[in-house]
Amino acid sequence: MSYIVEMFHITKDFPGIRANDDITLQIEERSIHALLGENGAGKSTLMSILFGLYQPDGGSIRVRGKEVKISDPNVATSLGIGMVHQHFKLVHNFTVTENIILGMEPHKGPVIDIRTAEQKVEEISRLYGLAVDPRAKIEDISVSMQQRVEILKMLYRDAEILIFDEPTAVLTPQEIHELMQIMRRLVEEGKTILLITHKLKEIKEVADVCTVLRRGKFVGTVPVADTDEEKMAEMMVGRQVSFHVEKMPAKPGDELLRIEQLNVKNLKGVLGVKNLSLTVRAGEVLGLCGIDGNGQTELVQAVTGLCKIESGKIYLKDKDITHLSIKERTDRGLGHIPEDRQKHGLVLDFTMGENFIIHNYYEKPFANFGILNKKAIFENAERLIQEFDVRSGQGAMTPARAMSGGNQQKAIVAREIDRSPDVFVVVQPTRGLDVGAIEYIHKRIIEERDKNKAIFLVSLELDEIMDVSDRIAVIYNGEIVGIVDAAATNENELGLMMSGALRKTRSTPHPAHEAVHA
Amino acid sequence: MTARKEKIVLPLIAVLLGFVLGSLIVKLTGRSPLSMYAAIIKGFSGIDILNGQPINTRYIGEFVIQAMPIILTGLSFAFASRTGLFSIGAEGQLMIGSISATAVALLLEAPKGIHLPLVLLAGILGGALWGAIPGLLKARYNVHEVVVTIMMNYIALHFNNFVILHLFGSADRVKTAPFPTTALLKSPFLESITRNSRLNWGFIPVILALLIFSFIINKTTFGYSLRAVGYNKEAARYAGMKVSRNIVASMAIAGAFAGLAGAVITVGTFNFGRVIQSAEGYGFDGIAVALVGGNEATGILLAGMLFGGLKAAQPLMQSQGIPREIAGIIQASIVLFVAMKYGIKMVIDKFERKQAPSTEGDRV
Numbered sequence: 074m075s076y077i078v079e080m081f082h083i084t085k086d087f088p089g090i091r092a093n094d095d096i097t098l099q100i101e102e103r104s105i106h107a108l109l110g111e112n113g114a115g116k117s118t119l120m121s122i123l124f125g126l127y128q129p130d131g132g133s134i135r136v137r138g139k140e141v142k143i144s145d146p147n148v149a150t151s152l153g154i155g156m157v158h159q160h161f162k163l164v165h166n167f168t169v170t171e172n173i174i175l176g177m178e179p180h181k182g183p184v185i186d187i188r189t190a191e192q193k194v195e196e197i198s199r200l201y202g203l204a205v206d207p208r209a210k211i212e213d214i215s216v217s218m219q220q221r222v223e224i225l226k227m228l229y230r231d232a233e234i235l236i237f238d239e240p241t242a243v244l245t246p247q248e249i250h251e252l253m254q255i256m257r258r259l260v261e262e263g264k265t266i267l268l269i270t271h272k273l274k275e276i277k278e279v280a281d282v283c284t285v286l287r288r289g290k291f292v293g294t295v296p297v298a299d300t301d302e303e304k305m306a307e308m309m310v311g312r313q314v315s316f317h318v319e320k321m322p323a324k325p326g327d328e329l330l331r332i333e334q335l336n337v338k339n340l341k342g343v344l345g346v347k348n349l350s351l352t353v354r355a356g357e358v359l360g361l362c363g364i365d366g367n368g369q370t371e372l373v374q375a376v377t378g379l380c381k382i383e384s385g386k387i388y389l390k391d392k393d394i395t396h397l398s399i400k401e402r403t404d405r406g407l408g409h410i411p412e413d414r415q416k417h418g419l420v421l422d423f424t425m426g427e428n429f430i431i432h433n434y435y436e437k438p439f440a441n442f443g444i445l446n447k448k449a450i451f452e453n454a455e456r457l458i459q460e461f462d463v464r465s466g467q468g469a470m471t472p473a474r475a476m477s478g479g480n481q482q483k484a485i486v487a488r489e490i491d492r493s494p495d496v497f498v499v500v501q502p503t504r505g506l507d508v509g510a511i512e513y514i515h516k517r518i519i520e521e522r523d524k525n526k527a528i529f530l531v532s533l534e535l536d537e538i539m540d541v542s543d544r545i546a547v548i549y550n551g552e553i554v555g556i557v558d559a560a561a562t563n564e565n566e567l568g569l570m571m572s573g574a575l576r577k578t579r580s581t582p583h584p585a586h587e588a589v590h591a
Numbered sequence: 592m593t594a595r596k597e598k599i600v601l602p603l604i605a606v607l608l609g610f611v612l613g614s615l616i617v618k619l620t621g622r623s624p625l626s627m628y629a630a631i632i633k634g635f636s637g638i639d640i641l642n643g644q645p646i647n648t649r650y651i652g653e654f655v656i657q658a659m660p661i662i663l664t665g666l667s668f669a670f671a672s673r674t675g676l677f678s679i680g681a682e683g684q685l686m687i688g689s690i691s692a693t694a695v696a697l698l699l700e701a702p703k704g705i706h707l708p709l710v711l712l713a714g715i716l717g718g719a720l721w722g723a724i725p726g727l728l729k730a731r732y733n734v735h736e737v738v739v740t741i742m743m744n745y746i747a748l749h750f751n752n753f754v755i756l757h758l759f760g761s762a763d764r765v766k767t768a769p770f771p772t773t774a775l776l777k778s779p780f781l782e783s784i785t786r787n788s789r790l791n792w793g794f795i796p797v798i799l800a801l802l803i804f805s806f807i808i809n810k811t812t813f814g815y816s817l818r819a820v821g822y823n824k825e826a827a828r829y830a831g832m833k834v835s836r837n838i839v840a841s842m843a844i845a846g847a848f849a850g851l852a853g854a855v856i857t858v859g860t861f862n863f864g865r866v867i868q869s870a871e872g873y874g875f876d877g878i879a880v881a882l883v884g885g886n887e888a889t890g891i892l893l894a895g896m897l898f899g900g901l902k903a904a905q906p907l908m909q910s911q912g913i914p915r916e917i918a919g920i921i922q923a924s925i926v927l928f929v930a931m932k933y934g935i936k937m938v939i940d941k942f943e944r945k946q947a948p949s950t951e952g953d954r955v
């Protein structure tokens with residue numbers, strides 16, 4: 074068996090941190106090689122080096138047995154290396170084909186030959202079962218389709234070594250399943266895949282070999298067949314990890330959040346949330362599950378004040394907050410971990426210290442008579458970094474942009490949990506986190522519950538919903554199709570409800586309600 | 592390179608390349624780059640290296656005079672920029688500042704200690720008001736600030752001329768009656784130490800403006816929220832910041848800096864209100880200054896002095912037989928090279944790697 078890619082003794086320094094420390098990695102041809110490691114372990118850095126985005130400070134790389142110097146991504150492309158980044162790099166008002174040929178447009182005389190390109194895209198798409206429409210505009214297609222466009226972009230450039238950086242973090246379980254099939258198909262056709270993921274299940278399902286990194290160092294490479302999820306978790310974290318949340322039964326109290334007959338339009342201008350009613354009580358976690366795009370985003374944005382509603386009422390601790398501003402809701406005790414960490418959660422050009430005070434920068438101790446108190450801001454950041462184990466090169470002074478994806482997420486979660494809001498809307502809190510971090514964040518969420526806060530958890534991860542929630546509401550097509558007891562349900566029942574095949578009636582609005590609030 | 596080092600090194604390289612390009616062009620037109628540099632050095636320091644004459648302080652005074660307004664318009668552009676706005680409006684805000692200062696200078700009678708500050712304040716308020724309008728339109732109706740500010744520059748120009756000609760009555764159809772001395776920044780003392788240059792107390796408000804800019808942006812909660820809006824409007828909204836209010840405030844403050852520039856010119860460099868034929872370029876110079884200065888107070892001060900000096904050197908270059916436009920070309924190419932900073936950075940990074948193939952690459 075031959076190695077198609079070999080990286081020897083790779084070292085890479087960033088300000089204040091050695092992201093890769095003497096890492097050696099050998100990839101067999103036609104295999105799926107998983108890369109596993111805690112947040113900030115250096116996975117993305119290592120792959121960015123292979124793709125020519127960063128230059129290593131030490132070490133060497135061989136591709137197909139030949140020593141190479143990958144000075145930029147063009148060199149990587151000519152070596153047959155392609156990469157799908159965690160945050161896609163597509164032009165939104167271009168079509169699929171236009172995006173794919175960007176930078177290497179085929180010409181017919183002086184004009185771009187889009188016809189031929191479309192045909193080629195269509196062909197590749199069919200060969201690997203990608204089912205992408207070459208003429209669709211990027212802004213009109215789903216996230217998972219966009220990801221496939223990124224895959225097509227690599228294949229169009231004849232890439233043979235495909236790097237995927239956390240491709241499943243943005244996908245629904247069904248889409249993940251399809252992606253796994255696509256990956257297998259790619260390997261059948263002779264491609265080699267490097268896969269970064271935090272989901273051990275996926276590694277077990279699809280990968281042949283798994284290399285584990287910890288704090289920039291190489292821990293080991295194991296054949297996936299010889300290991301299991303527990304062992305892999307232990308290898309990467311250095312201790313045993315519990316995959317299940319330890320918690321006492323909930324003791325629900327007063328209704329802290331009440332949503333009545335809510336109607337919200339989505340971006341397309343049609344109702345994304347229809348006549349929806351829900352309540353969350355103090356001391357309980359209400360999980361909301363559903364297939365992506367069934368109204369979760371609109372519901373959350375309506376509750377938190379990020380978008381306008383059509384009609385309905387929202388009560389926070391019995392006060393009507395329907396028409397209050399985001400700030401007023403926050404001041405009345407609403408907290409929110411946003412779905413999109415780079416859009417809403419962080420100011421990437423701020424330091425961590427600055428990001429941590431985004432809600433209360435004008436309050437004591439962070440400010441005095443309108444003047445920022447740098448020392449208090451710094452100390453606050455150091456405390457949160459410590460408590461939540463947020464890893465970065467320069468602590469409080471690290472620009473958010475220079476942090477690994479998972480650590481950006483941890484920083485947001487730390488900031489929001491630390492405020493300990495009475496009603497806490499938690500969306501995808503563990504997206505991109507490693508198993509150790511997930512365990513910790515889940516524990517902290519349950520602690521908040523036990524402090525008698527109302528937690529509204531929205532997640533696409535069924536495991537997370539079933540583990541953390543006390544009650545589970547299922548959303549389908551903008552409506553709640555049922556609310557079930559988390560202890561008394563299973564994946565099957567939820568799956569049926571999520572696809573609209575099963576309804577548990579209790580949640581449909583009763584006429585009595587309407588009469589009262591009409 | 593580290594981010595810090597980058598901020599200092601890249602503009603310096605851009606400046607260097609700008610001068611290299613300027614010299615090349617002078618050479619191409621068959622003249623001596625040396626005499627160009629002699630003119631520039633004289634413009635900055637008054638030292639005549641060709642004839643070996645000692646410092647002539649008059650030139651220093653004139654160079655500072657040139658630098659003052661463009662530092663202020665630079666601050667204006669930079670302030671809006673920090674909130675993510677691209678304001679082309681400094682030119683018009685400056686004119687409104689100028690006409691406001693003119694009004695208070697002519698209409699008010701008071702001792703200098705009161706009159707002069709009020710004149711400057713009028714300039715500031717006039718500019719702020721003019722700046723707030725595009726801010727409001729942007730915040731309320733999402734009208735793009737670039738379009739509005741450009742249009743408002745024309746309105747300001749004609750408004751200025753209308754007021755000068757018809758309200759304050761101009762005898763010669765170009766300027767108003769002279770201001771009372773209580774309204775002026777002029778200083779016989781400063782003039783005497785700079786051999787009768789036009790140097791005046793205007794540099795004091797300029798220095799204050801620089802300090803205030805830096806203080807607001809870096810030290811205050813207001814500056815924090817402006818930067819948050821500038822970097823990521825959505826995140827600022829999520830955090831409950833009043834994005835619209837910040838946009839209006841930012842545009843108004845940007846206008847205030849430009850308005851102050853108008854006042855400083857009107858009661859410093861001149862001592863009368865005047866009809867303006869067409870835009871005088873303070874606004875665009877300000878954009879250049881802010882871009883080269885990296886939107887930070889220290890950078891703006893340095894870039895403003897550089898471009899001010901180049902302006903001051905123009906007549907000197909002409910007397911050496913070098914087209915005065917060369918100074919403009921140098922300024923423009925410096926801005927271009929600053930805009931090309933990523934390219935420059937790539938070249939440097941490549942170079943550094945070749946120099947040091949050790950393991951210490953990016954360490955600080």
Ligand SMILES: Nc1ncnc2c1ncn2[C@@H]1O[C@H](COP(=O)(O)OP(=O)(O)OP(=O)(O)O)[C@@H](O)[C@H]1O
Pocket residue numbers: 087088090091092110111112113114115116117118119464465466474475476477478479480505
């Ligand atoms: N451009 C950069 N500038 C400075 N530091 C960086 C940069 N990119 C990464 N780092 C640092 O290097 C370390 C490794 O980051 P990397 O992104 O490789 O982690 P990762 O293993 O991909 O983590 P995650 O699972 O969270 O995505 C982190 O501590 C990060 O702060």
Ligand SMILES: [Mg+2]
Pocket residue numbers: 116117118238477478479
């Ligand atoms: Mg990563």
